[in-house]
């Protein structure tokens with residue numbers, strides 16, 4: 001056995017063990033990207049650098065064996081800086097969108113391409129599940145949203161934007177209209193209570209997500225009907241039964257509602273005594289309206305950036321109470337975000353701002369790149385929805401027009417995760433200076449996008465290990481080296497046996513499952 005110290009902790013491991021494995025055995029986390037236990041190792045990414053205390057040298061922990069008496073540091077400023085430099089180098093060549101442009105501009109940040117793929121294959125229940133992760137009131141918003149996501153849709157550069165809003169409505173209507181209303185699994189009751197003042201889109205959305213997280217919500221509504229500013233919308237745009245049905249779905253998660261209940265200053269003090277957190281979602285602030293002693297600016301109640309915390313502890317404010325907006329989806333998005341913040345606050349007593357994740361973006365597509373994006377899309381024109389919305393056939397055709405601009409591996413991509421952990425920002429490329437984007441699609445297996453590849457060679461070694469007839473190989477030399485199928489064969493031949501294996505092992509979204517079962 002060999003004895004060494006890592007971050008001053010004594011570790012004993014068998015001879016021949018790598019420093020990275022020794023750290024792992026002591027539960028010390030050192031990131032890796034190019035290392036996998038499933039294949040022979042080839043050092044390339046350099047995110048696993050650690051420091052030898054005696055010499056002050058940095059070395060790759062994944063491929064360096066331990067020695068007796070060695071002292072290693074894995075987490076000082078220099079090692080952290082070296083990881084940042086390694087990641088920045090990988091990102092300097094990386095061309096990919098973690099999220100589609102439509103999702104980035106949606107105020108609720110809905111996973112639009114995933115919804116489209118599910119509708120396209122007729123899996124409407126799963127499509128609704130995906131929608132409801134971000135939008136609590138899709139049947140309502142599917143009728144009244146001005147669809148800022150469609151303004152960001154890339155398909156507009158080919159013909160017309162994908163009818164995202166109608167597709168969301170279609171997935172919701174299939175549920176609202178039937179008895180098996182969608183209700184995901186609820187967390188165990190936390191014993192915490194949250195009061196929400198106001199039952200407009202912001203208050204309803206916050207109620208849904210808090211209730212799912214196990215907190216008991218009570219909504220206080222001054223009118224005799226729930227809906228807030230949604231009640232001002234004409235029946236021809238938002239039929240009352242749609243509003244009522246969607247509110248009843250939200251209440252089915254266990255939220256209570258108290259109608260005809262105006263909260264004045266003294267009522268507010270009582271809520272402060274009785275509840276663990278309060279959300280003020282009272283809509284546009286008008287002259288003379290009680291705002292419970294909270295600080296106010298020219299637009300509405302003042303809150304801390306990204307946390308919605310007002311000038312009073314445990315009191316949060318969302319929706320038009322902050323700033324008048326015609327977009328109910330903005331309020332709905334804030335309802336979801338504040339629920340995450342309050343959930344954390346109720347568990348830890350800390351108010352942490354809502355975190356934006358690292359998101360690689362490359363901007364506009366060139367003519368050549370559209371051909372690659374359209375390979376995965378129908379040429380049909382935009383489908384038109386009648387008063388009743390889309391028929392099933394029209395919804396499926398419309399969903400197939402989507403070009404799937406997102407990355408197929410955004411949740412398990414290690415490059416994204418580490419870039420997020422180390423707060424890296426990627427500079428934007430212009431179309432002229434970056435490498436062109438291409439997609440190779442193996443419909444029963446994977447999507448391969450070489451511009452996201454970090455050339456770790458894991459796929460090359462795995463296809464060799466599994467004895468693929470063609471497999472993946474390094475093509476070209478120097479800076480222009482790429483990973484591709486041997487003898488220029490098609491991807492179906494290259495990954496005949498190993499598509500699922502290499503997609504799982506790839507540390508980025510360069511090789512990702514085409515059917516993405518695992519993400520859903």
Ligand code: SF4
Nearest residue numbers: 096097098407413509
């Ligand atoms: S490979 Fe990773 S970093 Fe790149 S676009 Fe996909 S998720 Fe984002």
Ligand code: SF4
Nearest residue numbers: 102153154402403405
């Ligand atoms: S084509 Fe699809 S993924 Fe791309 S922006 Fe439009 S809806 Fe989003």
Ligand code: SF4
Nearest residue numbers: 453454456457459506
């Ligand atoms: S495609 Fe292959 S070489 Fe490129 S990142 Fe994925 S596993 Fe590594």
Ligand code: FES
Nearest residue numbers: 034045046048062
């Ligand atoms: S994990 Fe060590 S060099 Fe990549």
